[in-house]
Amino acid sequence: MSHDAKPKPVPVPVGEVVGQSVPKPDAREKVTGRALYTDDLVLPGMLHGALLGSPHPHARILAYDTSRAKALPGVRAVLTAEDLPPVDIGPVIKDQPLLARGKVRYAGEPVAAVAAVDLPTARRALELIDIRYEVLPAALDVDAALRPDAPVIHAPRGEGHPNVATHIRLVEGEPDKVWARCDAIIEDVYETPAQQHVYLEPCTTLAAVDPDTGRITIHTSTQTAFRVQAITAEALAVPMSRIRVQVPRVGGAFGGKVESTNQPITVALAKAAGAPVRLTFSRTDDMRMMRSRHGARIYMRTGATRDGRILARQVRIHYDTGAYADDGPFVAAIGSYFSRGPYRIPHVDVECWSVYTNKLRAGAFRGFGNPQVHFASEIQVDRLAEALGMDPIELRLRNALETGEKWLGGAPVESGTLRACLEKAREVSDWHRRRERPSTTSPGKRRGLGIAAVGHVSALLGSSATVRLNEDGTVNVSTGAVDTGQGSDTALAQVAAGALGLSLEQINFSRPDTDTSPYDWCTGGTRTTFTVGHVITEACEQVREQLFEHASAILERPVKQLELRPGGVVGVRGEPGLSTTFGAISGYALYVAGGPIIASSRWLFPAWQLDTRRTKVEGLPSMGNGFFVFAAQVAEVEVDEVTGKVDVLEAWCVHDVGRALNPAAAAGQVQGGFVQGLGYALTEELVWKDGHLVNPSMSGYKVPGALDVPVAIHPVLLERAFGPGPFGAKGVAEVGVVGAAPAIINAIRHATGARLNQIPATGERVLRALLAHEAPATKDG
Amino acid sequence: MSDKVSLSLTINGAQHALTVAPERTLLDVLREELRMTGTRRGCDAGDCGACTVLVDGLPMLSCLSLPARLGGRDIRTIEGVESGGELHPVQRALVQHGAVQCGFCMSGIVLAAKALLARNPSPTLDEVRHALGSNVCRCSGYARVVEAIASVGGRP
Ligand code: FES
Ligand code: FES
Numbered sequence: 018m019s020h021d022a023k024p025k026p027v028p029v030p031v032g033e034v035v036g037q038s039v040p041k042p043d044a045r046e047k048v049t050g051r052a053l054y055t056d057d058l059v060l061p062g063m064l065h066g067a068l069l070g071s072p073h074p075h076a077r078i079l080a081y082d083t084s085r086a087k088a089l090p091g092v093r094a095v096l097t098a099e100d101l102p103p104v105d106i107g108p109v110i111k112d113q114p115l116l117a118r119g120k121v122r123y124a125g126e127p128v129a130a131v132a133a134v135d136l137p138t139a140r141r142a143l144e145l146i147d148i149r150y151e152v153l154p155a156a157l158d159v160d161a162a163l164r165p166d167a168p169v170i171h172a173p174r175g176e177g178h179p180n181v182a183t184h185i186r187l188v189e190g191e192p193d194k195v196w197a198r199c200d201a202i203i204e205d206v207y208e209t210p211a212q213q214h215v216y217l218e219p220c221t222t223l224a225a226v227d228p229d230t231g232r233i234t235i236h237t238s239t240q241t242a243f244r245v246q247a248i249t250a251e252a253l254a255v256p257m258s259r260i261r262v263q264v265p266r267v268g269g270a271f272g273g274k275v276e277s278t279n280q281p282i283t284v285a286l287a288k289a290a291g292a293p294v295r296l297t298f299s300r301t302d303d304m305r306m307m308r309s310r311h312g313a314r315i316y317m318r319t320g321a322t323r324d325g326r327i328l329a330r331q332v333r334i335h336y337d338t339g340a341y342a343d344d345g346p347f348v349a350a351i352g353s354y355f356s357r358g359p360y361r362i363p364h365v366d367v368e369c370w371s372v373y374t375n376k377l378r379a380g381a382f383r384g385f386g387n388p389q390v391h392f393a394s395e396i397q398v399d400r401l402a403e404a405l406g407m408d409p410i411e412l413r414l415r416n417a418l419e420t421g422e423k424w425l426g427g428a429p430v431e432s433g434t435l436r437a438c439l440e441k442a443r444e445v446s447d448w449h450r451r452r453e454r455p456s457t458t459s460p461g462k463r464r465g466l467g468i469a470a471v472g473h474v475s476a477l478l479g480s481s482a483t484v485r486l487n488e489d490g491t492v493n494v495s496t497g498a499v500d501t502g503q504g505s506d507t508a509l510a511q512v513a514a515g516a517l518g519l520s521l522e523q524i525n526f527s528r529p530d531t532d533t534s535p536y537d538w539c540t541g542g543t544r545t546t547f548t549v550g551h552v553i554t555e556a557c558e559q560v561r562e563q564l565f566e567h568a569s570a571i572l573e574r575p576v577k578q579l580e581l582r583p584g585g586v587v588g589v590r591g592e593p594g595l596s597t598t599f600g601a602i603s604g605y606a607l608y609v610a611g612g613p614i615i616a617s618s619r620w621l622f623p624a625w626q627l628d629t630r631r632t633k634v635e636g637l638p639s640m641g642n643g644f645f646v647f648a649a650q651v652a653e654v655e656v657d658e659v660t661g662k663v664d665v666l667e668a669w670c671v672h673d674v675g676r677a678l679n680p681a682a683a684a685g686q687v688q689g690g691f692v693q694g695l696g697y698a699l700t701e702e703l704v705w706k707d708g709h710l711v712n713p714s715m716s717g718y719k720v721p722g723a724l725d726v727p728v729a730i731h732p733v734l735l736e737r738a739f740g741p742g743p744f745g746a747k748g749v750a751e752v753g754v755v756g757a758a759p760a761i762i763n764a765i766r767h768a769t770g771a772r773l774n775q776i777p778a779t780g781e782r783v784l785r786a787l788l789a790h791e792a793p794a795t796k797d798g
Numbered sequence: 799m800s801d802k803v804s805l806s807l808t809i810n811g812a813q814h815a816l817t818v819a820p821e822r823t824l825l826d827v828l829r830e831e832l833r834m835t836g837t838r839r840g841c842d843a844g845d846c847g848a849c850t851v852l853v854d855g856l857p858m859l860s861c862l863s864l865p866a867r868l869g870g871r872d873i874r875t876i877e878g879v880e881s882g883g884e885l886h887p888v889q890r891a892l893v894q895h896g897a898v899q900c901g902f903c904m905s906g907i908v909l910a911a912k913a914l915l916a917r918n919p920s921p922t923l924d925e926v927r928h929a930l931g932s933n934v935c936r937c938s939g940y941a942r943v944v945e946a947i948a949s950v951g952g953r954p
Contacts, residue, residue: 040893047901048889048908050836050876057835137819217840217848217902217936268838268902269936300841502900502937681896685942689899692939715845715934723930723940728923730941 027676027738027745028554030515032583035744038681039521041507043266043500052266055221055238056297063223064093066286066296067139068279069129069146070306071121074375074708075155075168078120078128078148085145086131091138094289095146096130101285102254108276109638110182110342112171113378115252115282120153122170122340123376124709125305132286132294155375155708156180159314159335162374170340170373182338183346183371185353186635187425190364192329199320199328201404207393208775209758210702211312211337214382215720218268219303220278224286225293233284235262240274240499241539242529252281253288262531270501271693272381273308275539276343304713309703310382311336311348311371313389319362319397325407325415327398329364332356334390336371336379343380345371346638351474352386353637357425358394359435359472359647360416365425375708383693383751387473388758392776395469395759399766408452409763410443413470418645427628428642432739432747434673435470435647442468442649445733446669451653452767461658464666465768468651469756475748476622476643477544481535482552484513484560485615488607490585490599492519492560495527497537498549503750504682505545511678512550512743516557518581519599535617544622545750546678547644550743552618559616567602567611644740646747648672650691650756654764656771661783663765665695665726668757671733675740675747683749684732690753691730696721698758702777805869809834810878816865824860824868825849828875836876836905840934847933850906851875857910859932876905879912887950888912895946899937907933911947920951 030036046052083095098118105111117128129146133139156162156170162180173179196202222237233255239245242262250257267274283296298306316333334352338345349371356367402412413435418424420433442448451466458464483495494513500506510526513519527534537549561581568587569576572595582588588596606614622643627634651669656662670687677683700719704711712718738745762773771786778786802817809832818827825842828834828851840848842861849860852874879886885893888911892898907930914921914929921929926947927940935943 038896040896041898043901044893044896044898045885045889047898047904048885048892049880050905052901053835054838054902056839057829059833215936217846217900217934218838219840267900269900271936297839300843300845502902504896504899679896681942685896685899685938688939688941689937690939693936714843715841716843720934720936721940722932722934723927723944726940728927728941728944730939 030744031518031581032515034511034521035515035678036680038679039507039511041504041682043506054218054266054268055223055236056295058223058236058265060223060225060293063293063295064132064134064290065136065139066130066132066283066294067136067143068127068282068302068306069143070125070302071117071128072124073121073150073152074124074157075153076121076150077153078117079151080149082147083129086142089138089142089145091134092131092142093292094132094286095142096285096289097128100289104252104254106248106252106277107342108344109346113341115285125377126340127282127306130282130286132290157375157705157708159337159372159374162372170375180373181370182342182373183349183638184636185349185369187353187367187637188365188633189425189631192331192364192366195329195364196320198322200323201401202318202320203397203400203404204318205397205774207315207317207396209313209389209392210777211379212310212382212697212701213304213703213718214271214273215715215718216269216271216273219298219300220274220307221297222280222283223293223295224283226287228291231259233260235260235280235284236265237262237280238267238274239264239278240270240501242497242499242531242534243536244539245277245280246531248277249281249284253284264499264529267499267501271383272385275381278307300715301713304718305377305710308343308378308380311338311345311379311386311389315389315393317393317397319401321401321405323405325405325412327360327362327416330357330362332367334369336369337374337376338371339374339376339378341378342371343378345379348381348386350638352390354425354642355387355472356390356394358391359418359470361418361422376705377710383690384754385751388694388697388755391469391471391755392759395756396762396774399763409468410439410448414439417470424645427631428625430645432737434735434737435472437735437737438647438649438671438673439470441733441735442651442669442671445671445731446651448651458655462655463658463768464653464655465764466651466653467760467763467767468649469760469763471648471650471752471756473646473752473755474643475544475547475646477548478538479621480537480548480552481617481619482549482556483535483615483617484553484556485613486560486599486603488603490603491523491525492517493525493527494553495534496549496553497529497534498545499529499540501540503686504679505540508546508678508682509549509553512553513557515744516554517561518583519585523585544643544748546746547742547748548620548622550746551741552620554743555618556616559618560614563614563616564599564602567605568597571597571602571605644747646673646752648752648756650760652757652760652764654761654768656765656768656783658787661780661787663699663778663783665761667727667729669731669733670753671735672749672752673735673737673747674749675742676736676738676745677734678743678746680734683734686750687732687753688730690751691757692721692726694754694757695726695761697776698761699777803866805866807865807868807873808871809873810875818865820866822865824851824863824865827865828860834875834877838902838905840902847906847910848903850909850933852909852913855913855916857913876908879908886912888915888947891946891950892943895942895949897938897942897946903933903935907935907943915950921948923948
């Protein structure tokens with residue numbers, strides 16, 4: 018097998034725009050404060066909305082009394098479930114009401130909504146709503162929820178324990194038979210926290226209903242205009258043709274704005290009040306009402322032969338999906354599917370449960386189930402290397418999937434560049450030198466170096482694009498894709514520029530609007546650059562054909578002699594003086610022959626069907642798996658042996674991005690992802706006590722600040738161009754978060770010998786691990 | 799509800815006469831009364847720095863500031879940072895370095911950096927990190943932001 022991807026020829030961009038770190042066109046309005054986010058918008062007569070959260074983690078609703086709230090001057094609408102259609106929504110399991118109906122299932126769950134002339138009045142009105150509850154016993158963690166006599170959170174949907182939302186089993190090979198052939202077996206239980214997105218802009222929606230036509234307009238902070246349109250239609254029993262969704266600037270999302278946030282309830286308030294309503298969550302309401310990453314407990318056992326061939330792995334994953342399934346079934350699917358890691362392990366047995374508990378729902382978050390299983394897998398592989406007396410990178414290299422090999426379930430790895438990433442990471446981090454001689458440090462502190470290999474997926478599901486030529490030869494590109502700050506508008510405009518040989522000034526990239534944009538599923542799953550970029554190149558190719566057809570008539574040369582030249586010019590190959598401009602061609606098409614130049618393209622990423630002859634599969638919800646991408650992340654840490662505090666000093670993040678369309682933007686994704694992973698590793702954790710969130714604030718929940726992270730986070734972009742992404746580009750957005758935590762925990766182990774199987778690695782946990790590590794040594798004297 | 803109070807604020811050099819409820823914060827006044835929405839509300843609790851403004855040249859969290867105390871003080875918001883349509887060097891550096899992602903933190907970061915450079919024209923990377931200690935950026939991981947700001951003072 019080759020040690021490197023053999024890139025097939027991929028299209029080459031015209032001109033210089035692709036591959037340049039051009040500044041993002043929207044950066045200027047963001048540094049001047051002129052950028053408009055949803056909460057900056059005002060409509061005439063606009064009211065302010067607010068939601069009342071449940072005071073109990075699990076309780077039956079006996080009666081509402083909203084009369085005092087309705088009587089408060091300035092209040093225009095008060096809603097409870099009794100005022101809404103009896104509809105439950107959810108991407109996989111329809112289990113979520115807009116406002117709790119019949120019972121509440123987590124503390125903070127919205128139970129009532131108010132619209133009033135200003136926010137202070139709306140908040141006062143919430144205090145005047147009386148709801149009588151009958152408190153029910155609550156299931157506050159996975160163990161409690163799985164007891165035979167556990168409180169039942171949702172009406173049972175079939176066989177099995179009623180609190181199991183999803184159960185998956187994947188088996189390949191004959192794991193039970195090969196353990197005896199393993200020379201080293203590592204077995205452990207790993208725990209990861211409910212990390213929260215903490216996008217800096219809380220969820221917000223501005224909704225208006227036209228009093229004459231009933232047509233609904235929504236401005237909202239979301240990752241997907243089209244899913245908001247569909248979910249709102251479903252929740253309020255309105256046809257999608259009556260709903261328009263527009264997306265102003267989005268202040269971060271990271272998966273938290275993939276499903277509906279507060280859009281449907283804001284529309285319901287606007288309808289009830291007969292006036293536009295803006296509902297912007299307070300930080301605390303956002304934290305206790307929206308969603309988090311799934312907390313997980315993972316049992317994992319891995320065995321290898323003396324020469325470092327990993328033979329078998331057994332995995333048991335419990336994801337805590339909270340009170341509602343949300344994207345939990347898909348998260349469980351990705352988690353199961355990635356729990357073998359980016360390795361060839363012939364014998365695998367994976368079982369996964371997504372479990373309801375009486376806590377905040379868990380859903381999509383950058384990495385989507387994969388950071389949890391990579392945490393377990395990458396720590397376990399390091400321990401395996403220790404047991405075998407082998408270098409951790411060497412063990413990973415021996416087992417890294419190569420091009421042409423199969424993922425768990427049988428999907429082909431088309432561009433297996435993990436080896437290249439690992440080798441590059443070894444080189445740029447000066448791995449061997451630093452591992453053998455950790456750099457010196459002050460007394461009481463120890464330094465160490467750790468690595469994680471990463472396999473993730475990009476692409477997924479459907480996108481479309483329309484490209485049309487203006488009369489002057491400039492181009493309009495519409496896609497429906499939402500730029501949540503990652504820079505897709507810029508990168509995608511660069512794709513169109515590169516496909517047609519234009520400058521960025523000659524491209525107008527239109528903003529998402531369900532009235533005018535072609536469909537895009539969502540900015541999520543590391544798919545936008547790949548999938549939307551693909552449809553843009555396809556549409557541009559059709560535009561090029563139309564241009565050439567007319568240019569052939571104008572220049573009196575056959576189409577096959579024509580070429581694109583930078584700047585919006587079609588020329589004749591070998592005749593430098595002979596050319597015509599896009600503007601001239603457009604005029605010809607508009608007024609002489611052919612009609613306007615326009616093209617559209619659509620694509621559904623072809624999902625690989627699991628090969629059931631190879632893999633025994635139970636319960637895997639259908640999922641459009643995508644194109645595999647690889648990375649390797651190395652972290653150097655310093656551990657304070659007195660306080661247990663861990664500082665990350667330096668990091669090297671090697672990512673195969675296929676082709677870096679905008680290297681600065683890609684590097685920013687890599688660094689930002691790493692730092693979210695650093696927070697996951699060291700500080701971030703939602704904490705509950707008796708079913709109530711203890712830390713729903715940015716003082717209680719610590720995301721990394723500038724002083725908590727090194728400046729030296731080195732992004733290293735490998736460009737193994739391959740596949741249907743634009744000019745061979747692969748996705749990168751989520752990947753940076755996936756390996757950071759295990760790289761850091763492996764570095765702590767290297768520095769101190771401490772074994773941590775749980776994150777975040779707070780000072781207290783690190784100290785306990787240090788004591789446990791040193792205890793036997795003390796005993797021996 | 800408490801009685802409203804009248805006050806006069808000097809914002810970006812211009813006088814504003816206002817009548818507001820005494821519990822309204824400077825952030826409320828900027829965003830809602832004056833419709834100067836460039837100052838962002840990330841937490842309303844002093845934890846994120848998105849609402850940073852400068853008062854007499856020093857960074858202040860407007861979500862924790864009561865305007866009644868600020869009469870006669872020189873309040874600068876993000877809207878007052880450009881001069882004559884020209885970006886401030888910090889703004890230009892953030893754009894050029896590709897440091898801007900969602901941008902929600904940027905108003906606060908620009909003002910915190912401007913205050914730093916006013917008292918320390920050539921800060922080290924570490925001095926920049928310290929100056930940004932109260933400003934959360936959830937997107938960038940800080941590296942490019944810190945490098946961009948340090949580059950203004952001539953440090954790499
Ligand atoms: S809004 Fe003022 S510090 Fe967050
Ligand atoms: S760019 Fe999004 S928070 Fe800083």
